[in-house]
Amino acid sequence: EAGVTQFPSHSVIEKGQTVTLRCDPISGHDNLYWYRRVMGKEIKFLLHFVKESKQDESGMPNNRFLAERTGGTYSTLKVQPAELEDSGVYFCASSQSPRGTHYTFGSGTRLTVV
Amino acid sequence: GDSVTQMEGPVTLSEEAFLTINCTYTATGYPSLFWYVQYPGEGLQLLLKATKADDKGSNKGFEATYRKETTSFHLEKGSVQVSDSAVYFCALGKKDKLSFGAGTTVTVRA
Numbered sequence: 001e002a003g004v005t006q007f008p009s010h011s012v013i014e015k016g017q018t019v020t021l022r023c024d025p026i027s028g029h030d031n032l033y034w035y036r037r038v039m040g041k042e043i044k045f046l047l048h049f050v051k052e053s054k055q056d057e058s059g060m061p062n063n064r065f066l067a068e069r070t071g072g073t074y075s076t077l078k079v080q081p082a083e084l085e086d087s088g089v090y091f092c093a094s095s096q097s098p099r100g101t102h103y104t105f106g107s108g109t110r111l112t113v114v
Numbered sequence: 115g116d117s118v119t120q121m122e123g124p125v126t127l128s129e130e131a132f133l134t135i136n137c138t139y140t141a142t143g144y145p146s147l148f149w150y151v152q153y154p155g156e157g158l159q160l161l162l163k164a165t166k167a168d169d170k171g172s173n174k175g176f177e178a179t180y181r182k183e184t185t186s187f188h189l190e191k192g193s194v195q196v197s198d199s200a201v202y203f204c205a206l207g208k209k210d211k212l213s214f215g216a217g218t219t220v221t222v223r224a
Contacts (some may be wrong), residue, residue, distance in 0.1 A: 004157070043158075043203060043214035091158060093207070093209070103212070105158035106148075107215065 004106035013110045018080040032101030038088035082113045116141040120204045120215030135189040137204035145206040147187040152201045
């Protein structure tokens, strides 16, 4: 089965610009998660979708971040406008069961804001 | 809130050396505990897990035991290989959410 696909793998943008990250989960996985690792620190939870609904978005840092999952398939995470502190690696994961034992992670998108 | 503290790196070892990465956690209730690994250029992969106290997770020669009395989940491998070079993350899972440690970079030299 195909894994979780994220693109782009790398993105370099200027402060104030907009960037959209995309995640394609494993087919049939209702649960989709976004996490990010900033500045080599711990990986932090951003939000959790169940199908197209946001189950938990308590980790979203501020209103410059907008996540969508239209139709319950792929998801996008838009950062607008990007700030320097948004630089990091953004990971997406999906699972059939909403339990941490069955996550499959993507390779991540490395975002650099200059 | 829930948190994970793991040994800071980087760690550099010679092949066949013994590896230990310490991990302790703070959480209410009964979380599950995990070790994830990120090899260069790849995504996070589940290395092993334990879902209750005294459980031992093992995979690829790595082991970790869920110790509730010391709130620890230390990762060990008796004889590392160059291919074990990676970043290792300890994590706890509760209520559909993972909380990670900061990661430990391990480099194994031939």
